[in-house]
Amino acid sequence: MTHRLHGLYAITPETSTQPSPLSDQITAAIQGGARLVQYRNKGSDRERKSAEAKSLLAVCRSAQVPLVINDDLDLAAAIGADGVHLGRDDPDPRAARERLGPQAIIGVSCYDQLALAMEAEAAGASYAAFGSFFPSTVKPNAVRPAPELLSEARKRLRLPLVAIGGITSQNGALLIAAGADMLAVVTGIFAQPDIAAAARAYTTLFPKETPR
Ligand SMILES: Cc1ncc(COP(=O)(O)OP(=O)(O)O)c(N)n1
Numbered sequence: 677m678t679h680r681l682h683g684l685y686a687i688t689p690e691t692s693t694q695p696s697p698l699s700d701q702i703t704a705a706i707q708g709g710a711r712l713v714q715y716r717n718k719g720s721d722r723e724r725k726s727a728e729a730k731s732l733l734a735v736c737r738s739a740q741v742p743l744v745i746n747d748d749l750d751l752a753a754a755i756g757a758d759g760v761h762l763g764r765d766d767p768d769p770r771a772a773r774e775r776l777g778p779q780a781i782i783g784v785s786c787y788d789q790l791a792l793a794m795e796a797e798a799a800g801a802s803y804a805a806f807g808s809f810f811p812s813t814v815k816p817n818a819v820r821p822a823p824e825l826l827s828e829a830r831k832r833l834r835l836p837l838v839a840i841g842g843i844t845s846q847n848g849a850l851l852i853a854a855g856a857d858m859l860a861v862v863t864g865i866f867a868q869p870d871i872a873a874a875a876r877a878y879t880t881l882f883p884k885e886t887p888r
């Protein structure tokens with residue numbers, strides 16, 4: 677199945693302010709309209725990551741929402757996830773494409789650099805991610821491109837564009853207007869008391885889907 681990469685992209689929090697298990701939090705984000713989920717866990721051991729990723733994969737499969745694993749190509753391959761997200765310290769997108777196959781979602785971090793996105797496109801990536809567009813408590817030291825980078829990328833690339841970093845339901849609209857196909861969000865969804873409602877506030881920013 678080819679996945680349409682458009683809409684809200686929910687990324688799991690590493691520290692939770694929620695009493696509910698991660699799988700319930702993801703269920704709520706999907707109820708609020710999340711179209712893609714990333715399992716991002718930089719701190720846990722392999723066993724815990726594997727167990728959490730499997731449980732999220734079950735939730736995502738039943739909702740028909742793809743699950744991407746951050747950084748860990750081995751884990752993505754081992755559990756049969758829908759794809760992987762790769763940054764500058766992670767495996768090469770070509771290796772990921774070879775390992776996971778033609779339908780897999782291979783996301784690549786491009787920070788504030790159009791040249792990285794052009795390389796990613798040539799390497800068979802599925803989307804290019806730019807950011808952090810706004811201050812983020814998750815990545816306080818991230819580079820900060822201007823939203824105009826998305827407009828430039830839109831002109832130069834065919835790949836879907838993901839915007840990330842400090843995105844709220846207020847500032848997200850300007851990133852979509854600049855060319856973002858997806859908004860990737862942690863805090864604005866998962867640090868809120870009502871996760872589904874918080875997700876819905878982003879979902880409504882996107883133009884309505886045209887039926888396939
Ligand atoms: C959609 C999306 N965009 C960017 C990132 C950041 O990736 P990376 O630079 O590898 O940093 P870590 O997330 O691994 O700390 C992302 N995860 N997802």
Ligand SMILES: Cc1ncsc1CCOP(=O)(O)O
Pocket residue numbers: 807808811812813814815818840841842843860861862863864
């Ligand atoms: C992983 C990552 N890469 C750039 S900013 C960021 C964190 C996004 O989290 P938040 O939506 O809470 O700012």
Ligand SMILES: [Mg+2]
Pocket residue numbers: 746747761762763764765766
């Ligand atoms: Mg990474």
